[in-house]
Amino acid sequence: MSASQSAVRSRAEAIKVSRTFDWLILFTLFFVVLGGYHIHYMLTGGDWDFWTDWKDRRLWVTVAPIVSITFPAAVQACLWYRYRLPFGAVVCVLGLLLGEWVNRYLNFWGWTYFPVNFCFPSNLMPGAIVLDSILLLSGSLTVTAVIGGLAWGLLFYPGNWPIIAPLHVPVEYNGMMMTLADLQGYHYVRTGTPEYIRMVEKGTLRTFGKDVAPVSAFFSGFVSIIIYFLWHFFGKWFAQTTFISSEDF
Amino acid sequence: MKILKDKVAKLSFVALLITMTAAMFYAPTASAHGEKSQAAFMRMRTIHWFDLNWSKDEVPVNDTMTLTGKFYVFKGWPETVDKPEVSFLNVGIPGPVFIRAGSWIGGQLVPRSVSLELGETYEFKVLLKARRPGDWHVHAMMNVQGGGPIIGPGKWVTVTGSMGSFVNPVTTLTGETIDLEHYNLSNTYFWHGLWYAIGLIWVAYWARKPLFIPRSIAVESGKANTLVTPLDKKVTLAFAVGTIAIIAVSMGATNEKFPITTPLQAGLLRGMKTIELPVATVAVKVEDATYRVPGRAMQMTLTITNNGDSPVRLGEFNTAGVRFLDPAVSEDESGYPDDLLAEEGLTVSDNSPIAPGQSRTVQVTASDAAWEVYRLADLIYDPDSRFAGLLFFYDAAGNRQMITVDAPLIPTFI
Numbered sequence: 001m002s003a004s005q006s007a008v009r010s011r012a013e014a015i016k017v018s019r020t021f022d023w024l025i026l027f028t029l030f031f032v033v034l035g036g037y038h039i040h041y042m043l044t045g046g047d048w049d050f051w052t053d054w055k056d057r058r059l060w061v062t063v064a065p066i067v068s069i070t071f072p073a074a075v076q077a078c079l080w081y082r083y084r085l086p087f088g089a090v091v092c093v094l095g096l097l098l099g100e101w102v103n104r105y106l107n108f109w110g111w112t113y114f115p116v117n118f119c120f121p122s123n124l125m126p127g128a129i130v131l132d133s134i135l136l137l138s139g140s141l142t143v144t145a146v147i148g149g150l151a152w153g154l155l156f157y158p159g160n161w162p163i164i165a166p167l168h169v170p171v172e173y174n175g176m177m178m179t180l181a182d183l184q185g186y187h188y189v190r191t192g193t194p195e196y197i198r199m200v201e202k203g204t205l206r207t208f209g210k211d212v213a214p215v216s217a218f219f220s221g222f223v224s225i226i227i228y229f230l231w232h233f234f235g236k237w238f239a240q241t242t243f244i245s246s247e248d249f
Numbered sequence: 250m251k252i253l254k255d256k257v258a259k260l261s262f263v264a265l266l267i268t269m270t271a272a273m274f275y276a277p278t279a280s281a282h283g284e285k286s287q288a289a290f291m292r293m294r295t296i297h298w299f300d301l302n303w304s305k306d307e308v309p310v311n312d313t314m315t316l317t318g319k320f321y322v323f324k325g326w327p328e329t330v331d332k333p334e335v336s337f338l339n340v341g342i343p344g345p346v347f348i349r350a351g352s353w354i355g356g357q358l359v360p361r362s363v364s365l366e367l368g369e370t371y372e373f374k375v376l377l378k379a380r381r382p383g384d385w386h387v388h389a390m391m392n393v394q395g396g397g398p399i400i401g402p403g404k405w406v407t408v409t410g411s412m413g414s415f416v417n418p419v420t421t422l423t424g425e426t427i428d429l430e431h432y433n434l435s436n437t438y439f440w441h442g443l444w445y446a447i448g449l450i451w452v453a454y455w456a457r458k459p460l461f462i463p464r465s466i467a468v469e470s471g472k473a474n475t476l477v478t479p480l481d482k483k484v485t486l487a488f489a490v491g492t493i494a495i496i497a498v499s500m501g502a503t504n505e506k507f508p509i510t511t512p513l514q515a516g517l518l519r520g521m522k523t524i525e526l527p528v529a530t531v532a533v534k535v536e537d538a539t540y541r542v543p544g545r546a547m548q549m550t551l552t553i554t555n556n557g558d559s560p561v562r563l564g565e566f567n568t569a570g571v572r573f574l575d576p577a578v579s580e581d582e583s584g585y586p587d588d589l590l591a592e593e594g595l596t597v598s599d600n601s602p603i604a605p606g607q608s609r610t611v612q613v614t615a616s617d618a619a620w621e622v623y624r625l626a627d628l629i630y631d632p633d634s635r636f637a638g639l640l641f642f643y644d645a646a647g648n649r650q651m652i653t654v655d656a657p658l659i660p661t662f663i
Contacts, residue, residue, distance in 0.1 A: 015459075022460040056513045083464040084476040086485070087455050090448045097445060112344040113381055113412070117434045125444035126492050129451060133489035137482060158496045162503040163440045166433045168510035170422040174351055174358045178514045183419060184429060186360045188345040194337035194392030196362040201515045 026091075029075075034095030037071040038103070041096060047193065049100070049122050050108070052167050053185030055160070056200035057213040064122055065153040065220045066227055071096075072128060072152075073228045076135055076144070077235030086136035088235075089128040097121060117167075118184045126159035127152040141232060149228040153221025157213050284341070284388065284400045289628040290327055291399060292569035294637040294655070296391045297321040298401035299567055302583050303387060308379040310410030313350060316340065316375045316389060319524065320401070324368035325655040327633055331395025333365040335517060340375050341388030341400050346408065347377035348417060355522025362394070362517050369523040370651075379408040380415045402570035404586045423509055440499075451488060526651065530557030531603075531642050535656035536610065538636060542626065542662050546616030547636065549654070553609055560602030561642040561650065566595055566615045568638030569625055573615040575600060578643055591617035602645070629660040 008014045041049065044067035048060045076088030100121035108119040134148040167181040178186070185195070203212075284292075301318035308314045326332055338352050338359050352359050352375045365371070377387070385408060389401035417429040467476055536550035555561055564579030565572055572585060573594035581590055598612035620626045628636060637655040 018459055018462045021462055022456070025461050026456065053513060082468060083461055084468055084473050085455060085460065085464065087452045090451045094445065094448050094452065097441070101441070114345060115430055115434075117429075117432055117437060120437045120441070123441060123444055125448050126496055129447065129488055129492045132451065133485045133492075136477060136485045137489070139477075155492075155496060158500045159444075162499045163433075163437050165503045165507045165510055166436060168512070169425075169507060170509065170511040171419055172422055173360070173419075176358055176360060176514075177422070177511070178360065179511055180419065180421065180427075180429065180432065182360070182514050187348040187350070187417065187429065189340055189342055189347065189349050191339060191341055191344075191390065191398065194339055194362070194394075194398075195360070195515075196335045196337055196392070196394050196517075198515060200513045 030091060030095050033071060033075060033092050034099045037092050037096045038099035040070060041068055041100075045122075047197070048199075050119055051185060051190075051193075052118055052120075052164065052181040053179075054198055054200060055122070055164050055181065057157070058201055058203050058216050059199050060122075061157045061213055061216040062220045062223075064124075065127065065156045065217075066223045068096075068124055069127075069131075069149060069152050069224045069227050070231045072131060073145075073231035074235030074238065076132070077141075077232045078239035080135060081236060082239055086132045088135075089131040090125070093124045093128040096124065114188055114190075115184075118188055120163070122156070123160050123163060124156070127155045130155060141229075145225050145228040145232065149225035150218075150221035152228075153219075153224045154217050156220065157217050284403060285622070285624045287398075287400060288631055289569065289625045290631040290633055290635065291330060291396075293625070293628065294323050294325060294327050294633075294635065295330060295393070295396070296333075296399045296401065297323055297567065297637075297639050297653075298389050298570055299639060299651075300583075301389060301402055301585070303404045303406060305406065306404075306584075307407045307409060308377075310379050310382060310408060310412060310415050313376055313378045314347075314406065316377065316387060317373070318389060319370055319372050320389070320391065321370045321639065321651070321653070322365045322367050323637060323655075324653065325635075325637060326367050329632055330397075331393060332367065333391070333393045333396070335362050335394035336365050337362045337392040338373055338375070339390040339392050339398070340377065341390040341398070341403060342377075342385055346379075346381040346383060346385045347387070348380055349375065350378045351376035355524075357518070357521060359518060359521075361515065363521050364517055364519045365521065366523070370526055371521060372524055378417075379410070381412045382408045382410055384408075402586060402589050447488075447492070454484060529650050529652055531555055531561055531650050531652055533640060533652050533654060535654050537659070538656050539659045539661050540620075540626065540629065540636075542629075542660055544616065545618060545620045545626065546614050547620070547658070549613045549615075549656075551611055551613055551640075551654075553603055553611065555603040555605055555607055557644075557650075558605050559644040559646070559648075560604050561644050562600055562602050563595070563597050563611075563613065563640060564643045564649075565641040566613065566638055567641065568615075568636065569623065571617070571619045571623060571625065573617060579641065588622065589619065591615070591619055594619075628658060634658050634660075 008017055045064050048054045048063055054060060072089035072092045075092050079085040079088040104116060104119050104121060108114045109116050130151045131148040135144040138144060168179045170177055171180055171183055173183060298318055298320050303316055305314040322333060338354055340349060354363060354371050354373050384405055386403040387406045388403035391399045393399055415430060418426055419429050420426045464476055467473060532554040534552040536552055538549045540547045562578045563575065565574050571589050573591045575595040575597060576593050594615055594617040596614040603609050628634060634657065635655060636658040640652045640654055642650045
């Protein structure tokens with residue numbers, strides 16, 4: 001067979017090969033994104049995602065969406081502009097959550113015995129589904145960045161509230177009041193993570209009384225818009241083919 | 250010759266792989282906490298732990314033990330380490346093998362960070378509940394913001410039983426008693442499982458159709474718009490609306506189920522109660538101090554003045570948790586860890602009682618293998634070659650006085 005001849009001999013065979021490629025690429029994409037996104041999120045979100053006593057209504061709500069919209073934006077750019085596929089954000093979050101759960105279960109629990117109810121990951125799926133949906137419905141980078149980015153920030157806290165609310169029930173412990181999440185952080189000793197490292201409930205959003213989570217979520221959404229634009233362009237840049245010579249085909 | 254070389258290279262590579270693979274079968278438990286690696290001046294000149302007591306050597310799962318003692322926040326705190334204005338009383342154990350059921354400084358519960366004052370002595374207590382069976386090194390420990398963990402003496406404690414039987418009951422302010430070990434676990438799995446399944450369905454919807462090659466060809470040929478059908482848009486809309494609906498409903502249901510929730514609690518505790526030690530009547534001046542590297546011994550020339558009304562003798566030199574005792578004056582009855590105790594490690598050139606009003610210059614030698622084992626001899630490589638420690642003087646009635654010393658240290662190599 002010469003280089004100019006087709007590798008397939010019929011339409012059925014072409015479809016079969018194409019589908020095989022689909023699964024190969026999807027499988028590879030999933031695990032590459034899992035690795036890259038996981039490392040990125042652990043380095044930037046880190047403890048906010050590791051521990052329940054870091055999941056507060058101010059900084060966790062602000063930081064986690066901002067640092068996590070990165071890969072979804074980049075992968076969306078690649079999959080949408082090259083293939084008109086609108087599942088970039090969801091694929092990213094599926095990969096990230098699988099990697100995180102494997103890490104939390106095998107490492108945090110399996111090796112160091114931190115209870116899973118203390119070190120489970122944040123839920124990013126609602127924002128990812130809405131981000132992908134807006135991309136498909138609008139077909140626009142700008143609309144996805146503005147509406148989707150804002151939604152990504154706004155949906156984060158309510159999407160996680162059913163999971164963390166039970167841990168925010170107060171408890172009286174030796175004469176002090178704390179939440180169950182605080183108590184987990186106190187009980188389950190982390191030698192290298194002293195209490196003062198926690199970046200929670202810090203900031204100047206005091207004029208809003210107890211209702212700071214929505215304000216933090218809005219702020220997070222606004223910054224997520226900017227980060228979305230930035231990483232969308234990273235994705236587009238990485239997805240270009242100008243560095244491949246046409247003579248190779 | 251080339252074939253032989255190739256074979257040797259190949260066999261060497263195989264041998265390397267076998268060695269690396271074999272190494273995986275020997276993975277002993279990491280039980281140390283790097284206490285010996287911490288710079289000697291950090292251990293000698295920051296937090297001085299003393300009067301430590303581990304209430305038990307063996308604890309069954311679910312049973313408790315206490316680690317009690319005192320610590321002196323050294324007045325000559327090194328400039329290279331941030332002051333302990335934000336500190337946290339911790340315990341050095343390999344993860345949550347115990348849970349910290351309580352910790353107190355000066356009788357106050359300290360679940361949060363505290364501010365400590367230089368030159369003050371504090372009493373502390375840590376209540377530990379055994380969780381995971383094994384032999385664990387239990388250290389007193391103080392984390393200092395900007396200074397890192399300052400680890401104190403450690404003692405081996407054995408936890409017996411089964412971790413499966415561990416329970417951690419807590420009663421909330423809403424009157425519910427829960428087991429914190431497993432609380433909220435099924436709820437967490439449910440929500441993560443549900444959302445993951447929705448995400449998978451979303452990808453599966455798109456993956457049931459040809460994905461990359463045909464779609465790429467279509468996009469390249471300007472037919473991108475044909476790739477999204479009206480059905481796709483309807484399904485997408487359903488996913489978006491469904492997502493928001495699930496969030497709204499679950500949020501409402503959660504708020505109904507947990508009407509009382511509070512924010513995470515944080516903040517710095519100030520004004521910790523200190524121990525009022527009696528005014529020292531013994532004054533000590535360090536004339537010089539040398540560390541003899543080959544002999545693993547530190548020698549000090551001290552001028553001791555007794556301004557009290559009863560004769561005193563030097564019984565102990567304590568530095569970095571290592572206790573050098575003169576057995577004629579002081580003996581340990583607390584079960585202090587053997588490796589940190591030099592029961593006959595303190596020699597005083599003339600340790601007869603120093604009478605009231607008397608001043609005497611003596612040669613004091615603190616020698617033990619602990620200098621080497623605990624890498625305190627590495628002090629000579631530190632950026633600030635000074636030593637520090639606590640001297641304990643006793644009168645005939647057994648009354649004790651604590652005096653701190655802090656002076657330059659000159660190493661001798663011959």
